[in-house]
């Protein structure tokens with residue numbers, strides 16, 4: 085016996101972190117000590133990112149400098165744009181195109197020398213520079229990729245718009261309504277960090293080998309791309325479409341899905357025993373959009389029916405409650421955003437958290453290397469090929 089197996093690493097404390105704290109029982113999330121609702125209400129994306137990376141709120145001067153620097157970095161190198169054209173030809177999933185483009189960006193960062201081993205603990209400023217490059221360019225990459233695969237030319241980023249507004253402008257080639265810009269900006273803030281979730285853990289594992297920040301980021305994107313994690317936002321909307329198209333009513337569909345061992349997307353969480361505080365923020369936006377001239381309540385109403393049935397089944401009481409991915413798709417759909425880029429939107433925000441965690445990891449590193457309990461055979465005798 086080598087010790088007790090902690091399946092899924094549940095409850096295992098892998099290190100210390102000062103970035104975020106998830107209170108699972110109360111349904112509360114703090115970023116650097118501030119409640120997520122206060123951040124959504126009072127800050128914008130660059131201010132949130134500054135807070136996550138620096139551990140304190142910026143002064144006005146620091147904010148202006150940081151936000152300006154981020155806006156100036158939005159353009160991507162023409163060669164990376166050409167790669168996106170190739171990925172569009174090959175019809176890559178937008179998350180895969182984003183992963184490839186992120187590694188591609190490392191070639192344009194003069195601080196990264198692929199042929200010399202680097203120990204990033206002595207170059208934390210360079211890690212932050214890489215982080216700024218990646219975070220500033222991911223909206224451009226996502227919007228450009230979506231346009232290219234639709235046969236449209238990319239739209240150049242604008243520095244005079246905030247992050248959410250500029251993203252929607254690059255995606256749709258028109259200035260978005262204020263409500264949509266605000267919602268996008270808030271989405272880019274509230275998804276930024278969330279403890280040692282699977283993708284953040286991935287970023288820390290990869291950084292712990294002293295791989296560079298571009299490599300750690302693209303690896304983390306791979307983890308976020310899974311339907312049990314970040315891709316649950318697109319899968320929730322697809323689930324609602326499936327329910328709508330089926331001849332079963334909502335309750336029957338859910339009962340059958342769970343009886344057959346399936347999951348209800350946008351529900352359940354390793355840490356929260358109650359509804360995710362970010363889901364409440366997104367739900368408020370969903371209702372604002374419905375009340376506006378852009379509203380159509382079809383998918384939100386269906387999501388609420390799912391919630392009512394899950395509640396009636398006693399699942400919310402058992403701690404299987406709506407997570408951050410439950411309402412986001414119903415909102416993005418109203419904004420005419422293609423379903424398969426929802427996880428890219430999550431990534432645009434989460435990269436802020438990953439880089440924060442990489443800085444912590446590089447600064448005080450020990451390689452992350454757990455063990456599995458070996459349950460296979462031992463000391464077998466070799467059978468030559470012709471005797472098998």
Ligand SMILES: CC(=O)SCCNC(=O)CCNC(=O)[C@H](O)C(C)(C)COP(=O)(O)OP(=O)(O)OC[C@H]1O[C@@H](n2cnc3c(N)ncnc32)[C@H](O)[C@@H]1OP(=O)(O)O
Nearest residue numbers: 311312313314316347348349350351352353354404407409
């Ligand atoms: C940004 C994010 O990553 S948020 C999460 C996004 N993912 C999803 O929405 C996908 C659906 N949810 C899930 O698959 C899970 O709840 C996860 C992956 C998020 C968490 O997984 P775990 O912490 O391992 O939860 P675990 O599997 O132990 O769940 C406990 C019980 O609740 C059930 N359960 C958990 N979530 C769900 C769900 N969404 N639908 C139905 N049943 C569920 C499990 O089947 C399990 O039942 P059992 O004890 O009878 O086997």
Ligand SMILES: O=C([O-])CC(=O)C(=O)O
Nearest residue numbers: 278279280281282354408
């Ligand atoms: O914390 C988790 O495991 C999943 C989650 O909500 C997130 O990453 O935002």
